[in-house]
Amino acid sequence: MLSRHSPEASAPLSPRGLSVARFLDGGGIWPAVPALVYLLVFMVAPIATLLTFGFVDIDRGTVGEGGFTLSHMVGVLSDPLVWRLTWRSFWIAVVSTSLTLIFAYPVAYAYGHLRGAARTLLLVAVMSPLLTSALVRTYAWIVILGGRRGLVNQTLLTLGLIERPLDILNTSTAVLIGMTQIHLPFMILPLLAVLSERDRSFEQASLNLGASQTVTFFRVTVPMSMPAIVAGFALVFAVSYTNFIVPQLLGGGNYSTIAVQVYEQTIVVLDWSRGAALATLLLSSCFVFVFAIVAAGNWLTRWSEVRR
Amino acid sequence: MTLFTNRRRFLQSGAALGAALAMPSLARAQDKRELVIVSFAGQLQEPHQWLARQMEAKHPGLTIRLVPSESQDVVAQIKASQGYSPYDAMPNGEPPHLIAIRDSYILPLDPAAVPNATKAVPAFVAKSKGYGIPASYSxxxxxxxxxxxxxxxxxxxxxxxxxxxxxxxxxxxxxxxxxxxxxxxxxxxxxxxxxxxxxxxxxxxxxxxxxxxxxxxxxxxxxxxxxxxxxxxxxxxxxxxxxxxxxxxxxxxxxxAVISFMSAVKGTRYPELVNEWMNAILSPEYQQKAAGAPYYFGPTIEGVEVPEAARAYTPATPEEVAALQTVDxxxxxxxxxxxxxxxxxxxxx
Missing domain, CATH: 3.40.190.10 (Periplasmic binding protein-like II)
Known part of the structure; x- marks a missing residue:
């Protein structure tokens, strides 16, 4: 039997025959087909359905006869409540992502300077929260922050630092605390990969040329880690902006974001068209913000290369 | 004589053999029925559990699966199922009961199939608008x-x-x-x-x-x-x-006071079993159990005595019953x- 690669089979193939041969050989998109089919069925189709629901009338679970309409989208975009909640979603995502970066950077930097067991222990400490569900970690924050019996208030009351328990749970502060802690690993991991593998000779050169440790850190180390900062920032921003569990559990019943509104409209009010229109707004605005972060990151990286 | 004279005979015999082999499992599948009923969460589900075990004992092969859920999640699932509801029966408080009637995802009551419905307090039955049975009030x-x-x-x-x-x-x-x-x-x-x-x-x-x-x-x-x-x-x-x-x-x-109605969900596979379930909910035994500690569901049939321990939670005297506020x-x-x-x-x- 002749192999396709044997000298006997090396007769020139037509362009079409060549592409078929390459396809059968495992080239092109062939290995990706199972993944593509999976994505098509379980991601593209549901998202397309969701987006479509925002532009048709849905009555009792079925699409009405009215056809395409912009009324739901116009209703959502002209509602001041929606804009206030979009601003809140954005603000809480920006602040919690910035806090995550501030807490994550020293950990990733320290990891690069550790060796042996200490390094492994730090990695385990960073990864271990990912072994439990975000829901469980959010409930843990309820125990820590909640009421007079919460750990924080009980400690402060026992120490005599406060007379009345602080209102932390069911406020923006609780949502910020929860989101920052829960999303911390997503910021640490990209930073850790870049900072631990960085070329130290640049920093040594900077120090040898007379720059202080601080100047070297901000002018050399930080610019070198900029790609990881951008990746972590985009990732944590996206999961914070669209997070539904943390605002729902730590923000209380009088705290809402766009993600919470999508749930309310779909499950509670059963207005699927408005729910889908809100989801479209959430999804598209998140895409725009992430794109802006990546574009800003590219610009910053270019700037840092010029300065370096 | 050859065993199979031609290919057609062979295929026919094979199909018959396959059907014969499949028969016992088909029969078993008919015996094995699952009734999926929406219920309350936590401890408040216990009266439903008690009733489910009784019905399962009466019908060998029947499993009653109680799904603890907020009725609003259930309604979203029923709407999404496009007529193939995953649930057979569900309790609804008065507001979602009215919405369920409007959106026609629960079935009207067949009083002949639920004889205990005659025992229910008429004022409660009137509020059901002909759909389901008044199971309790809270x-x-x-x-x-x-x-x-x-x-x-x-x-x-x-x-x-x-x-x-x-x-x-x-x-x-x-x-x-x-x-x-x-x-x-x-x-x-x-x-x-x-x-x-x-x-x-x-x-x-x-x-x-x-x-x-x-x-x-x-x-x-x-x-x-x-x-x-x-x-x-x-x-x-x-x-x-x-x-x-x-x-x-x-x-x-x-x-x-808010009445909870138990209703058959449109598209249920076992309407006769759901009727039996609703009839049992209106039995004095179930009502007495649900009215007892620590559930204290208000009884919806005549003649159920409110236990002493329930006095703090359920109206017992005619004056208390008269003071109950209802909502339009x-x-x-x-x-x-x-x-x-x-x-x-x-x-x-």
Whole structure:
């Protein structure tokens, strides 16, 4: 039997025959087909359905006869409540992502300077929260922050630092605390990969040329880690902006974001068209913000290369 | 003679053999039936569990799966299933019951198939609008933390006592509890089901903390985040039964009674079993069990005695029954979406 690669089979193939041969050989998109089919069925189709629901009338679970309409989208975009909640979603995502970066950077930097067991222990400490569900970690924050019996208030009351328990749970502060802690690993991991593998000779050169440790850190180390900062920032921003569990559990019943509104409209009010229109707004605005972060990151990286 | 004369005969024989082999499993599949019924969460599910075990014993091969869920999640699933509902029967409080009738995802009652329906209190049956059976009723009253409130509240207006401002918990207006309390607030200060303006103003005046569910409100009471909250009698009873410092009062001029209807879901595979389930719900044995400790579901058939332990939670005397407040839910249910949005405009923005 002749192999396709044997000298006997090396007769020139037509362009079409060549592409078929390459396809059968495992080239092109062939290995990706199972993944593509999976994505098509379980991601593209549901998202397309969701987006479509925002532009048709849905009555009792079925699409009405009215056809395409912009009324739901116009209703959502002209509602001041929606804009206030979009601003809140954005603000809480920006602040919690910035806090995550501030807490994550020293950990990733320290990891690069550790060796042996200490390094492994730090990695385990960073990864271990990912072994439990975000829901469980959010409930843990309820125990820590909640009421007079919460750990924080009980400690402060026992120490005599406060007379009345602080209102932390069911406020923006609780949502910020929860989101920052829960999303911390997503910021640490990209930073850790870049900072631990960085070329130290640049920093040594900077120090040898007379720059202080601080100047070297901000002018050399930080610019070198900029790609990881951008990746972590985009990732944590996206999961914070669209997070539904943390605002729902730590923000209380009088705290809402766009993600919470999508749930309310779909499950509670059963207005699927408005729910889908809100989801479209959430999804598209998140895409725009992430794109802006990546574009800003590219610009910053270019700037840092010029300065370096 | 050859065993199979030609290919056609061979295929026919093979098909017959396959069918014969499959028959026992087909027969077994017919015996094995699963009834999926929406139920309450936690301890309040126990009366349903008790009834399910009895029906399973009566029908070999029958499994009754009780799904603890908020009716709102269930409704979304039924709508999404496009006529292939994963549930056979479900309980609904009055507001979602009316919505279920409007959206036609529950079935009208066949009184001939549910003979116990004649035993039910006529006033409750009338509110079912011919769909399902009145399974129980619950009260919306006030729960308070006994360690923090030394003088128990006696009336709805006690929630507006200035000393408790900022320390009152309220439910979201999306739930039956929240809708009921909104109406109670409106009625206490001169409003009504059709004029909720004063109710909204009074809710805002409380500067309240908002719980997403009755269990979240009870947790807030336990953690001393709030001192009082409107709550279901059954939930308060369950918390007190666990030893938490939580007590329940039936506030003047009267707590709000909300009936829960058990109905067959449209598209159920076993309508005769669902009828049997609804009939058993209206049996004196089930009603007595559900009225007992620590569930305290209000009985909906004549002649069920309210046990002594339930007196704090369920009306026992004719005067108490007469004081119960009912709500004209037809005026509220239709506006539910707008009420939820108004709530978010006032409290969540």
């Amino acid at each position: 009260l919306i009253g006030i729960a308070y933390n006994t360690a923090l409130v030394k003088t128990p509240p006696t009336a709805w207006k006690d929630l507006w006592d200035p000393q408790y401002k900022g320390q009152i918990g309220i439910p979201r207006a999306s739930s039956n509890l929240g809708l009921g309390f909104l109406v109670a607030a409106a009625k206490t200060f001169g409003g009504s089901e059709t004029d909720l303006t004063v109710g909204w103003e009074k809710l805002k005046e409380l500067n309240p903390k908002v719980g997403r569910s009755p269990s979240q409100l009870l947790q807030m009471l336990e953690r001393e985040e709030i001192v009082m909250a409107p709550i279901w009698n059954n939930d308060a009873a369950g918390a007190a039964d666990k030893g938490l410092p939580i007590a329940f009062v039936k506030p003047a001029p009267g707590p709000i 839910w037809s005026a509220i249910a239709a506006k539910r979406g707008a009420i939820v949005e108004e709530f978010d405009r006032l409290f969540a923005s």
